[in-house]
Amino acid sequence: MPDDGTASVLMTMTRDQLHATAIRYFKTAGPTEPEVALVERDGHRVVFKDYGRGQGWFARLVAPVLIWREASALEALASLPGVPRLIRRVDARGVLIEYCPAVPWGQARPADAAYARLSALVAEIHARGIAHGDLRGGGNFLVDDSGQPYVVDFVARVRRGRTWNIGWNWLFAQFVGADDSALAKLRVKHAPHLATAADRARLARRGPLERLARTIGETVRRLTRQFASRD
Numbered sequence: 001m002p003d004d005g006t007a008s009v010l011m012t013m014t015r016d017q018l019h020a021t022a023i024r025y026f027k028t029a030g031p032t033e034p035e036v037a038l039v040e041r042d043g044h045r046v047v048f049k050d051y052g053r054g055q056g057w058f059a060r061l062v063a064p065v066l067i068w069r070e071a072s073a074l075e076a077l078a079s080l081p082g083v084p085r086l087i088r089r090v091d092a093r094g095v096l097i098e099y100c101p102a103v104p105w106g107q108a109r110p111a112d113a114a115y116a117r118l119s120a121l122v123a124e125i126h127a128r129g130i131a132h133g134d135l136r137g138g139g140n141f142l143v144d145d146s147g148q149p150y151v152v153d154f155v156a157r158v159r160r161g162r163t164w165n166i167g168w169n170w171l172f173a174q175f176v177g178a179d180d181s182a183l184a185k186l187r188v189k190h191a192p193h194l195a196t197a198a199d200r201a202r203l204a205r206r207g208p209l210e211r212l213a214r215t216i217g218e219t220v221r222r223l224t225r226q227f228a229s230r231d
């Protein structure tokens with residue numbers, strides 16, 4: 001956001017005002033899902049990711065943890081082109097994020113060079129000590145008309161641990177591997193001419209650890225949904 005004062009009102013708007021100014025929702029709320037709104041004010045566009053209008057224990061107890069996870073990852077990745085800037089923590093349940101003028105990867109027909117730029121971006125995110133952890137579905141990869149890739153949605157991220165923390169760093173490496181598998185999957189699906197033999201082998205292999213991690217993730221999500229729907 002340019003520092004010209006015109007959009008400074010975005011820094012003080014309340015939750016209700018932000019929702020009233022939304023021009024589009026990328027996503028409407030579910031029991032365990034945020035609302036993700038595109039807010040426009042004085043020609044400035046920002047994204048409002050918000051669990052704040054949810055009811056029940058998920059919105060009360062879990063949402064602040066998820067928002068903290070997202071915001072802290074965006075801070076750790078600040079000024080990396082392709083990762084949106086954290087603009088403002090509205091409160092414990094909502095954040096304002098820089099708008100990436102882009103569309104989900106599967107809706108675009110990115111040039112080959114965009115795939116290389118995306119791999120470099122994900123490698124840089126890893127180099128800064130963050131594994132994304134939720135790239136497999138492809139919905140968190142965006143790309144603009146010029147082929148600039150973006151990565152959004154850092155709720156599932158894992159941070160690299162201290163050197164001595166071998167167990168944690170093993171977990172971090174699994175998440176880095178899952179991110180790399182997601183890139184392989186993207187190539188195989190949308191740009192098969194760019195997929196290498198290693199990409200295909202990687203997807204076929206999908207070791208027991210990755211399967212276990214997926215099963216745990218899916219079970220947790222299912223249980224969370226069931227419990228949340230009881231509120």
Ligand SMILES: Nc1ncnc2c1ncn2[C@@H]1O[C@H](COP(=O)(O)OP(=O)(O)O)[C@@H](O)[C@H]1O
Pocket residue numbers: 026027033034036047049084097098099100101102104139140152153154155
């Ligand atoms: N900063 C952003 N700029 C542009 N679009 C975004 C941005 N953040 C999210 N989106 C869009 O909104 C969708 C949902 O947001 P996301 O953060 O992925 O929510 P969720 O955690 O519920 O998946 C994304 O898949 C993307 O299409």
Ligand SMILES: [Mg+2]
Pocket residue numbers: 139140152153
């Ligand atoms: Mg997402």
